[in-house]
Amino acid sequence: MNINVSLDEPLTSNNCVKLVIELLKYILYQKHQIPFTYDSLSRLKMEPSDRNVASVKTLLSSLQNTSDQLNSQFHQKDCKVKEIAILIGATIISPKLHIKVEFPPDILDSQEHFDWKHVSRKPMLNLMRSMLECSEFQDALTSPLKPTNTFVLIQKSDNNSVSEYFLPKPQYIPPIQISNYFVIKLQYNNAINEICNCMNLVRVYNDVPEPGDCKRKDVEFLQKSDTGTRSVSYQWYQSREVIKGFQFLR
Numbered sequence: 001m002n003i004n005v006s007l008d009e010p011l012t013s014n015n016c017v018k019l020v021i022e023l024l025k026y027i028l029y030q031k032h033q034i035p036f037t038y039d040s041l042s043r044l045k046m047e048p049s050d051r052n053v054a055s056v057k058t059l060l061s062s063l064q065n066t067s068d069q070l071n072s073q074f075h076q077k078d079c080k081v082k083e084i085a086i087l088i089g090a091t092i093i094s095p096k097l098h099i100k101v102e103f104p105p106d107i108l109d110s111q112e113h114f115d116w117k118h119v120s121r122k123p124m125l126n127l128m129r130s131m132l133e134c135s136e137f138q139d140a141l142t143s144p145l146k147p148t149n150t151f152v153l154i155q156k157s158d159n160n161s162v163s164e165y166f167l168p169k170p171q172y173i174p175p176i177q178i179s180n181y182f183v184i185k186l187q188y189n190n191a192i193n194e195i196c197n198c199m200n201l202v203r204v205y206n207d208v209p210e211p212g213d214c215k216r217k218d219v220e221f222l223q224k225s226d227t228g229t230r231s232v233s234y235q236w237y238q239s240r241e242v243i244k245g246f247q248f249l250r
Contacts, residue, residue, distance in 0.1 A: 005130040009122040013074040030141040033245030055246040069165040078159035085153040140180045147245030157232045166237035
């Protein structure tokens, strides 16, 4: 089933990562893979002797590693991320839940937008609204599932050397013949270009040096991204990190 998400704000590379990670946290909690929300777990005060310490630390570390590595993929030169898949189940071949996020070509231009111009809050609200309005998706999320594995895969075109974190799966075909399969299609609304002047700002900042580190780095990245790149076919890569669900022990 498709879930169309109309975005009111252009996505930056950082915001793409935030969108996926927040979605992942939401899914893990709704599917009972973690006993509390991620924010609650991160603030949880536990004694060293607490039986839950290891599970909580492992979960927090896994999500942080996944976020960091996704961030590197979205910012890496000559790397274009087209889709991200979140699969919950014993294996990636037979998941109990399969959620895919599609980044169409205009979304892939996220590297052309500036973080200081476009906040992540609006895209997150657009995504949450679309998910909440899909009753089938909410039914799938609220259906209980015992703690199991959660996998993150990305489909990308990459000219760089193979990542040590995302391992190539050239023969992999994501399972779609399952009942709980959802495709989140991100798309810009028609007025999106009218509210964005990032590309015009690039010329201004090239002429007038900007003291802010964030702005300077954005401009440098855009200058580098202008060079042509050799086309590489898209294929799937699996995260080395497997997120383990767990129950809270009283």
